[in-house]
Structure formats: C-alpha cells, structure tokens
Amino acid sequence: MADPTPKADELAGTEQPFVQHLVELRDRILYGLAGVVLCAIGLAIWPGPGGLIDFIAVPIRNHMPPDAKLIAVGVFSPFFVPLKVLLMSAMIVALPWLMYQMWAFVAPGLYSHEKRFALPLIFIGSMLAYVGIAFVQFFVLDQMFFFIQGFTPDSVAATPDIASYVQAILSLYLAFGLAFQVPVVVMLLVRFNLATIQQLKDFRGYFIVLAFVIAAIVTPPDVISQLALAIPMCLLYQVGIWASHWFSKFSRAPEEPEAAD
Numbered sequence: 001m002a003d004p005t006p007k008a009d010e011l012a013g014t015e016q017p018f019v020q021h022l023v024e025l026r027d028r029i030l031y032g033l034a035g036v037v038l039c040a041i042g043l044a045i046w047p048g049p050g051g052l053i054d055f056i057a058v059p060i061r062n063h064m065p066p067d068a069k070l071i072a073v074g075v076f077s078p079f080f081v082p083l084k085v086l087l088m089s090a091m092i093v094a095l096p097w098l099m100y101q102m103w104a105f106v107a108p109g110l111y112s113h114e115k116r117f118a119l120p121l122i123f124i125g126s127m128l129a130y131v132g133i134a135f136v137q138f139f140v141l142d143q144m145f146f147f148i149q150g151f152t153p154d155s156v157a158a159t160p161d162i163a164s165y166v167q168a169i170l171s172l173y174l175a176f177g178l179a180f181q182v183p184v185v186v187m188l189l190v191r192f193n194l195a196t197i198q199q200l201k202d203f204r205g206y207f208i209v210l211a212f213v214i215a216a217i218v219t220p221p222d223v224i225s226q227l228a229l230a231i232p233m234c235l236l237y238q239v240g241i242w243a244s245h246w247f248s249k250f251s252r253a254p255e256e257p258e259a260a261d
Helices: 018-045 048-056 077-095 095-109 111-147 162-179 182-193 196-204 204-217 223-250
Strands: none
Touching: 018 048, 018 077, 018 095, 048 077, 048 162, 077 095, 077 111, 077 162, 095 111, 111 162, 111 182, 111 223, 162 204, 162 223, 182 196, 182 223, 196 204, 196 223, 204 223
C-alpha cells in the first residue's frame, strides 16, 4: 500500500529573485570566458598559433606537392587566421569547463536525482564532442582531400587559401561535434518521457534517412564526408537507445516507478 503522506518538495523555498538569476548568469559567463582566456594563453605559449595551424593543415598538406604551401590571399589573413584558430582551439579545450558552467547555472533548480545524472552527461557530451573532432582531423579530412585532389588536373596547382581552409574545417569540427551528441539527445528524450525506447526503435528507419539528409546539408559536396557523418550518426543513435535502458534507471527519482522495457 502506498504511503499516503505527501513528501516535501526539496526545492520548496529555494526560489530566487529574477535579478539574482541575472547576476548568477553573468558570473557563469565570466567564469566561462576566464577559462577560455586561460586556455588561449596556454595554447599561445605552446604550441603557439603557428603550431596549431601546422597541426590542422596536416591532412591537406599530405595531399599537396612536397614543397607546396597554403597561401594567404587576404591582406590581414596572416594575423587574423592564426588568432581565429587559437580562440577556437581554446574553446574546444575549455569545452568541459563551459558545459560545467551551464550546469552550475541550472543546478539550483534541479532535484537531487537530476543533479546525479547531469555531471555524467557533461562528461559524456564532452568526450563525444572530442571524439567527433578527432574523427574529422585524423580520418575525414584525409579521406576527403584524397578524394578531391584526385579530380585535380595535372595542369592545375592546388594551393588552397588558408582562410577558406580554416573556415571549412572549423565548420566540420562543429558539425561532427554536434552530430556526435546523438546518444545524449536520445537519452534525454527517454529520461524526460518525450519518447519511449520502443518509439525510438520504430523511428530508427526514419532517422537513417534524416541522418543522410543532415549530412548532405552540413558537409562539403563530396560523398566521403557525407558518409563519414551519416554512418556514425546512425550507429550513435543505436548506442543511445541501448544506453537509455541504463540511463532511465540510473536517473529515476526515488518515488518514480520503474518503466517497463
């Protein structure tokens, strides 16, 4: 027989004025910016903007003539492009810290069982973003440039502009970093009862089509990068379904009945 005594709401009396929420938001933004600045200073010391450019240029340099170099067409490109790469690299390194600041801002409004699964999600989301970016750097770019350079006639010298190259790979970093969050999104859909595991299984065929549509939109017009994005998304969707079984039990409230699989 269920206990008729209502349980006290642990969030009762914890409401804060709107101005205090704004102050907390300001503080979290400043903490996040401070983390990015510290990472940028560290990366500026080692390996430096030039070292970062050399690192991200490895995939395309492997498919260029030995003495060929990327060119800077814009007057200010030699200054602004390394600075852009430095700041983006600092944001990538500081990603767990930024996600933690987001969690710390909303944590006062979460129940204890919700706080318990927030930090694991930050860790999982950060790791998946890093895996997506590493997948781009060490596999996708190499295969993509191998495919593209194969169409370059012998009479044409392929000397890409550094600004357009950096813009292209940063777009790929962002696309793959977000796409690799599919398991997190699936687990949250199940946890907040927006979808059941069976509904996600039934939607699997539609998601495959959706993954290829998204890949065709956000990646360059070559089949290598499109397949490299769509196929992992489909696999990660299934991983998210499997993980939802565990996650829904791990993050369940004490008074919440266990859902049937």
